Amino acid sequence: xxxxxxxxxxxxxxxxxxxxxxxxxxxxxxxxxxxxxxxxxxxxxxxxxxxxxxxxxxxxxxxxxxxxxxxxxxxxxxxxxxxxxxxxxxxxxxxxxxxxxxxxxxxxxxxxxxxxxxxxxxxxxxxxxxxxxxxxxxxxxxxxxxxxxxxxxxxxxxxxxxxxxxxxxxxxxxxxxxxxxxxxxxxxxxxxxxxxxxxxxxxxxxxxxxxxxxx
Amino acid sequence: xxxxxxxxxxxxxxxxxxxxxxxxxxxxxxxxxxxxxxxxxxxxxxxxxxxxxxxxxxxxxxxxxxxxxxxxxxxxxxxxxxxxxxxxxxxxxxxxxxxxxxxxxxxxxxxxxxxxxxxxxxxxxxxxxxxxxxxxxxxxxxxxxxxxxxxxxxxxxxxxxxxxxxxxxxxxxxxxxxxxxxxxxxxxxxxxxxxxxxxxxxxxxxxxxxxxxxxxxxxxxxxxxxxxxxxxxxxxxxxxxxxxxxxxxxxxxxxxxxxxxxxxxxxxxxxxxxxxxxxxxxxxxxxxxxxxxxxxxxxxxxxxxxxxxxxxxxxxxxxxxxxxxxxxxxxxxxx
Numbered sequence: 443x444x445x446x447x448x449x450x451x452x453x454x455x456x457x458x459x460x461x462x463x464x465x466x467x468x469x470x471x472x473x474x475x476x477x478x479x480x481x482x483x484x485x486x487x488x489x490x491x492x493x494x495x496x497x498x499x500x501x502x503x504x505x506x507x508x509x510x511x512x513x514x515x516x517x518x519x520x521x522x523x524x525x526x527x528x529x530x531x532x533x534x535x536x537x538x539x540x541x542x543x544x545x546x547x548x549x550x551x552x553x554x555x556x557x558x559x560x561x562x563x564x565x566x567x568x569x570x571x572x573x574x575x576x577x578x579x580x581x582x583x584x585x586x587x588x589x590x591x592x593x594x595x596x597x598x599x600x601x602x603x604x605x606x607x608x609x610x611x612x613x614x615x616x617x618x619x620x621x622x623x624x625x626x627x628x629x630x631x632x633x634x635x636x637x638x639x640x641x642x643x644x645x646x647x648x649x650x651x652x653x654x655x656x657x
Numbered sequence: 658x659x660x661x662x663x664x665x666x667x668x669x670x671x672x673x674x675x676x677x678x679x680x681x682x683x684x685x686x687x688x689x690x691x692x693x694x695x696x697x698x699x700x701x702x703x704x705x706x707x708x709x710x711x712x713x714x715x716x717x718x719x720x721x722x723x724x725x726x727x728x729x730x731x732x733x734x735x736x737x738x739x740x741x742x743x744x745x746x747x748x749x750x751x752x753x754x755x756x757x758x759x760x761x762x763x764x765x766x767x768x769x770x771x772x773x774x775x776x777x778x779x780x781x782x783x784x785x786x787x788x789x790x791x792x793x794x795x796x797x798x799x800x801x802x803x804x805x806x807x808x809x810x811x812x813x814x815x816x817x818x819x820x821x822x823x824x825x826x827x828x829x830x831x832x833x834x835x836x837x838x839x840x841x842x843x844x845x846x847x848x849x850x851x852x853x854x855x856x857x858x859x860x861x862x863x864x865x866x867x868x869x870x871x872x873x874x875x876x877x878x879x880x881x882x883x884x885x886x887x888x889x890x891x892x893x894x895x896x897x898x899x900x901x902x903x904x905x906x907x908x909x910x911x912x913x914x915x916x917x918x919x920x921x922x923x924x925x926x927x928x929x930x931x932x933x934x935x936x937x938x939x940x941x942x943x944x945x946x947x948x949x950x951x952x953x954x955x956x957x958x959x960x961x962x963x964x965x966x967x968x969x970x971x972x973x974x975x976x977x978x979x980x981x982x983x984x985x986x987x988x989x990x991x992x
Contacts, residue, residue: 448937450904473936474899474929476892478847529908568856572908589854605856612797612804613908649810 451487451588456522459509463522467491468515469588484516487588492518494564494587501562503555504583523585525577528552532571532614546623548576553627555582556602561633565594569602570609600642603628607647659965660723661730662753663957666706666746667738667766668791669697673710673717674954675728676961679776683721684947684954685713693826696819703741710749717953725757732960735763736981738791743977751975762960762968763975766951767792767983768803772962773955774917778942784911786902786930787983789918789951790815790834793898795857795905796983798991803983806905807857814894815920817861821890824869825883832950837887838923844888848881852893857904859897864890895926899933906939915942922949966990 446465447454455466469484488511495505507521526534528548535545552574559566566573567589575583594602603625611618629636658678665672669689675682689705691697718725733750736743747763754761771785785796785803793809812820815834822833827840851867853860868890875881881889902914914934916927927943934941948955966989 448907450900450907472896472933474932475896476847476889478849479852479892479896482849483852568904570856570908589856601855605858608806608857609908612799612806615800615802615804 449586451483457519459519462509464509464519465506465522467518467520470516485513488513488516488518490590491587493592494566494590495520497562497564497592498559498584498587501558501564503558503562504577504581505587506583506585523575523577523583525575525583527572528574528576528582529571529613531576532617536614536616545617545620548580548582549620549623550627550630551580551582552606553624553629554631555584556606556624557628557631557633557636559584560594560599560602560639561631563593564590565592565598566590566602567605569606571606571613572609596638596642597646599639600646603639603643604646659729659961660727661732661957661961661964662717662728663764663769663953663955663960664710664731664733664746664750665766665769665951665953665956666710666742667734667736668742668951669702669705670951671706671709671713671746672951672953672956673713674952674957675717675721675723676954676957678961679958681954682723683717684952685717685720686950686952687713688831690830693828694823695829696823699739699741702739703745706742706745710746714749728757728759730762730960730964731757731759732762732764732956732963733975734766734769734956735976736978737766738977738979740977740979743979747975747977760964760969761972761975762963763970763977764956764959764963765981765983765986766956767794767796767981768986768988769955769959770917771796771803771915772959773948773952774915774942774944776958777944777948778915780913780915780940780942782911783913783915783942784902784906784909785915785917786898786921787918788814788898788916788920788926790819790920792918793859793861794983795901797905797909797911798988799909801988801991803986803988805982805984806908807859807901810855810858810860811862812865814859814861814898815918817865817894818890818920820865821868821872821887824872825887832919834920834923837891838925840884840887841891841925842884842888844882844884844886846881846885846889847892848875848886848889850889850893852897854897854900857901859894859901861894864894891923891925895923895929898926899929902930903933903937906937912939913942914939917944917949919950922946962990
């Protein structure tokens with residue numbers, strides 16, 4: 443067992459599970475947090491993650507296969523996905539302007555899986571480009587469902603899009619004008635009233651502190 | 658060599674500072690303090706600034722040991738902040754710039770906090786947690802702009818603490834947040850509060866309403882002490898801040914954190930951040946109340962950086978604005 447990555451709330455170890463390459467995602471105790479708060483957060487998020495991964499998979503969205511769930515130790519053993527995060531991918535191709543068609547396709551697909559996820563009634567809660575893995579065959583795999591919940595309101599869906607936009611524009615400022623391509627992909631995949639989501643998205647964007655004021 | 662004077666008065670602190678190439682020559686400040694249970698209002702705060710600014714200017718010049726002729730550039734806070742306070746201070750800066758015939762530089766308050774933190778701590782490219790009474794932002798630098806990764810979607814963290822201090826009728830001297838911090842040190846029993854993280858963003862208004870509503874009965878029944886409530890509030894909202902900061906670090910693969918802003922001098926927040934940093938082999942940079950809390954030096958220093966990078970503006974553009982986003986300013990002085 444070897445430490446593969448340390449995210450904001452969990453450690454990822456690589457291992458094998460019945461001869462298959464697997465990872466262990468452990469929501470480890472955060473020493474900076476109050477103990478009661480810490481236990482509560484770790485338990486809720488581990489539970490939420492397992493439930494959302496399953497629900498997405500049943501709906502036809504690629505997510506890691508869960509091999510084993512250990513709620514007492516806040517651990518999930520799941521499939522190891524071969525590929526790179528969309529965050530890394532976009533950073534690597536930033537200086538290559540030649541495959542624009544490929545990029546547009548990728549961004550459309552990102553929008554499409556988010557639209558599909560929302561149609562299934564799953565809210566992700568931390569939708570950044572680091573939480574989407576692109577496999578060699580261009581399949582996109584959604585991960586990190588710790589902040590997710592079911593039956594999202596229009597507001598929740600708009601917040602997902604907003605978090606994605608912010609992560610996209612802040613990290614990949616060189617592609618920032620391409621975010622509408624993601625929205626196009628979303629529009630085609632989302633089965634309910636897409637205009638309602640887009641209207642709320644505009645509201646979230648221009649809410650409170652983000653609002654520009656003239657005068 | 659550039660000697661720069663900076664005027665800050667966007668909230669209840671009035672500060673004037675003088676720097677010479679990053680070396681602090683004077684850092685003087687006056688704070689408008691209201692009675693316990695009350696916050697500061699725009700009109701009275703502006704009046705405080707107007708009444709004190711000339712005396713404070715004399716004190717600053719005297720402390721610095723330089724003559725007004727030696728000053729190369731006059732800087733002031735353009736925004737964000739309270740309108741009447743910004744305008745009161747800007748009027749003085751504008752007058753001096755004309756009197757001394759020096760260039761006038763309008764500075765973004767949030768960016769000034771970041772640049773001051775970088776100067777004092779020597780950190781190079783940190784993920785920044787900017788926490789104060791008016792702002793709560795997680796910021797990272799990318800492509801000539803300070804980008805906001807996450808922020809509060811309603812009130813600022815300091816505002817949440819200050820308003821809870823009013824519920825407990827804590828003193829506003831030296832600041833309500835400082836008194837909450839001292840109380841929290843003796844708190845033991847944790848009250849479960851809402852924990853509101855939305856992706857990279859945080860929200861405090863719901864937590865405040867919750868604790869404001871519960872506090873009277875919890876205190877009168879003796880179930881919790883005021884110290885317990887201060888402790889619980891701090892533990893919850895600071896955990897939210899550390900978590901979002903860590904998310905941004907993880908996303909940007911950053912190994913440095915800088916805490917700036919008035920709430921940044923809270924030692925419990927610094928401790929929590931330090932533990933988080935140790936757990937991921939990152940380095941924490943923090944400063945003390947001289948530079949965390951609003952001051953004139955940060956405005957002077959940032960104005961000097963802008964001036965050195967060739968920034969010039971017209972008189973028409975030396976206005977103030979209450980809303981002035983961190984990511985609106987092109988950072989011409991960093992590569």
